[in-house]
Amino acid sequence: MLTEERHQLIRDQLAADGKVLAGELASRFGVSEDTVRRDLRELAKAGQLRRVYGGAVASAPFAAATLxxxxxxxxxxxxxxxxxxxxxxxxxxxxxxxxxxxxxxxxxxxxxxxxxxxxxxxxxxxxxxxxxxxxxxxxxxxxxxxxxxxxxxxxxxxxxxxxxxxxxxxxxxxxxxxxxxxxxxxxxxxxxxxxxxxxxxxxxxxxxxxxxxxxxxxxxxxxxxxxxxxxxxxxxxxxxxxxxxxxxxxxx
Amino acid sequence: MLTEERHQLIRDQLAADGKVLAGELASRFGVSEDTVRRDLRELAKAGQLRRVYGGAVASAPFAAATLxxxxxxxxxxxxxxxxxxxxxxxxxxxxxxxxxxxxxxxxxxxxxxxxxxxxxxxxxxxxxxxxxxxxxxxxxxxxxxxxxxxxxxxxxxxxxxxxxxxxxxxxxxxxxxxxxxxxxxxxxxxxxxxxxxxxxxxxxxxxxxxxxxxxxxxxxxxxxxxxxxxxxxxxxxxxxxxxxxxxxxxxx
DNA sequence: CTGTTTCTTGCATGAATAGGCAAAACATGC
DNA sequence: GCATGTTTTGCCTATTCATGCAAGAAACAG
CATH class of the missing domain: 3.40.50.1360 (Rossmann fold)
Structure with missing residues (x-):
């Protein structure tokens, strides 16, 4: 699975659910939690999500509404x-x-x-x-x-x-x-x-x-x-x- | 197989799947991965896809990134x-x-x-x-x-x-x-x-x-x-x- | 405060990649 | 036909990149 694919799937789930869990993503993607955390860090750096303990939540101006x-x-x-x-x-x-x-x-x-x-x-x-x-x-x-x-x-x-x-x-x-x-x-x-x-x-x-x-x-x-x-x-x-x-x- | 043929097939698969893998294309076309990578590099230079580690994905329609x-x-x-x-x-x-x-x-x-x-x-x-x-x-x-x-x-x-x-x-x-x-x-x-x-x-x-x-x-x-x-x-x-x-x- | 979970950082490993090189395929002109 | 130049391709090598693992730090729960 491409790194980019994971990023897109994370973005998708964020848009749908407003949150993601690191452990859950790791098992879903079949990679270690470290890799997922790295993904989340990169996406957070790009401003596409907000990192929280245990996973991440949507960061867009629309996060409030969604949540x-x-x-x-x-x-x-x-x-x-x-x-x-x-x-x-x-x-x-x-x-x-x-x-x-x-x-x-x-x-x-x-x-x-x-x-x-x-x-x-x-x-x-x-x-x-x-x-x-x-x-x-x-x-x-x-x-x-x-x-x-x-x-x-x-x-x-x-x-x-x-x-x-x-x-x-x-x-x-x-x-x-x-x-x-x-x-x-x-x-x-x-x-x-x-x-x-x-x-x-x-x-x-x-x-x-x-x-x-x-x-x-x-x-x-x-x-x-x-x-x-x-x-x-x-x-x-x-x-x-x-x-x-x-x-x-x-x-x- | 013509170079241009491969390029078209790559474009087709990108349109269909949104991603391509270098190794997979190589075996499908019966050429080395180096050749596929060259193809991908050229297409990326022409802006028709975005190169990522392991293959390529459809070029970002800009929207996601910009804002x-x-x-x-x-x-x-x-x-x-x-x-x-x-x-x-x-x-x-x-x-x-x-x-x-x-x-x-x-x-x-x-x-x-x-x-x-x-x-x-x-x-x-x-x-x-x-x-x-x-x-x-x-x-x-x-x-x-x-x-x-x-x-x-x-x-x-x-x-x-x-x-x-x-x-x-x-x-x-x-x-x-x-x-x-x-x-x-x-x-x-x-x-x-x-x-x-x-x-x-x-x-x-x-x-x-x-x-x-x-x-x-x-x-x-x-x-x-x-x-x-x-x-x-x-x-x-x-x-x-x-x-x-x-x-x-x-x-x- | 204590134990547990999660997170970051550094590092080792293997996969993917770019660039150089030479052989093969192809085109072009004589 | 032959010689020449170009393009394509595969292989090799050094480098970069992604990943998992381990150790220490930080956050959380009781």
């Missing part, structure tokens, strides 16, 4: 959903991705060697994609809302209006077969509606607790959902309702 | 500059902050209890400010440039045109008393000019190595600089030139 999110809720489920959702992608597509921790997990799960054009109003998603060399990243600016982690407002809407996408990864929403997709904030709903209007298909990845819940602001009908990515344990009855309205169900 | 490399450099100096620069702020002001690692340090140094309105086209700056409860953050979207860590383009310019600020923290630039403020990229320079035009004063914080250097694209004259934050060890003669054109000098 704080890791400590959040239902991380494993979201990572599984993300991996399944990424399976829907085809190289060369253009995407809208809006906010939410699941969407951030999806952004991190996008392979580094896939060429895509991605427009997002989420800082977390943008940060996760910032170092993907093959991703043409378009940041949708506007007034930043800390509670959502996304930009909203007239500027955001204007930027969305100029773009089109094959798929729209719609996140942080309520989901109900009867009421469709709903959002918790008026301005956020406006942006979601604009993205939905300008994209060919909507993809929604949700954990079970979001299924069959509704928020005040209506974004789109359930029949607008092209792909629904859910946990294996999702209630079959609910899924059938969405399926009957045209959604393809994908299990993580 | 993160810089972030590792002169961290302490930049932190000191940032603390001094933050001293110029007054609660209630509105700011433009553009890209560069020094500006990211400044963003991190902004006290959490200070109320400000901040517009930025830098993902790093935006991420640093995302959790400041009293900062009204406006993200200036556009096409993201990995090498700069900022958004540029028509969308960015349009967003800047709608805003005004008391201070503009101008970063990642060349600085020369005669040529003024210069940028390394045409689109970047455009955004900086727009921000300069719409702000009442320009603040520049630079490490010594940026002083008395010039880049291709002109942003503003030296007389446009209101505040110049420099290291204590900055050469006095250079500082005098800026001072005579109206800049206030602040030592970190």
């Amino acid at each position: 704080s999110q890791r400590s959040g809720h239902a991380v494993e489920e979201k990572t599984r959903l993300a991996k399944a959702a990424v399976g829907l992608l085809v190289a060369g597509q253009s995407l809208f991705i809006d906010g939410g921790t699941t969407n951030e997990a999806i952004a991190r799960a996008i392979p580094r060697d896939m060429e895509l054009t991605i427009a997002t109003n989420s800082l977390g998603v943008a940060s996760a994609l910032a170092d993907r060399p093959l991703v043409e990243l378009i940041v949708l600016g506007g007034r930043y809302v800390p509670e959502l982690g996304t930009c909203v407002g007239a500027d955001t809407l204007a930027a969305v209006a100029q773009l089109g996408a094959d798929l729209f990864f719609l996140g942080s929403c309520g989901l109900d077969a009867a009421r469709g997709v709903t959002a918790f904030d008026s301005a956020e709903a406006e942006v979601k509606r604009a993205m939905a209007k300008n994209s060919a298909g909507i993809v929604i990845a949700v954990t079970n607790d979001k299924l069959a819940t509704a928020a005040p602001y209506r974004v789109a009908g359930a029949d607008a959902i092209r792909h629904l990515v859910v946990e294996k344990t999702a209630p079959a009855a609910t899924l059938a309702d969405f399926q009957s309205q045209g959604a393809q169900i994908h299990f993580a | 993160s490399q810089r972030s590792g450099h002169a961290v302490e100096e930049k932190t000191r500059l940032a603390k001094a620069a933050v001293g110029l702020l007054v609660a209630g002001q509105s700011l433009f902050i553009d890209g560069g690692t020094t500006n990211e340090a400044i963003a991190r140094a902004i006290p959490r209890d200070m109320e400000l309105t901040i517009a930025t086209n830098s993902l790093g700056v935006a991420s640093a400010l995302a959790d400041r409860p009293l900062v009204e953050l406006i993200v200036l979207g556009g096409r993201y440039v990995p090498e700069l860590g900022t958004c540029v383009g028509a969308d960015t310019l349009a967003a800047v045109a709608q805003l005004g600020a008391d201070l503009f923290f101008l970063g990642s630039c060349g600085l020369d008393a005669a040529r003024g403020v210069t940028a390394f990229d045409s689109a970047e320079a455009e955004v900086k000019r727009a921000m300069a035009k719409n702000s009442a004063g320009i603040v520049i914080a630079v490490t010594n190595d940026k002083l008395a250097t010039a880049a291709p694209y002109r942003v503003a004259g030296a007389d446009a600089i209101r505040h110049l934050v420099v290291e204590k060890t900055a050469p006095a003669a250079t500082l005098a030139d800026f001072q005579s054109q109206g800049a206030q000098i602040h030592f970190a």
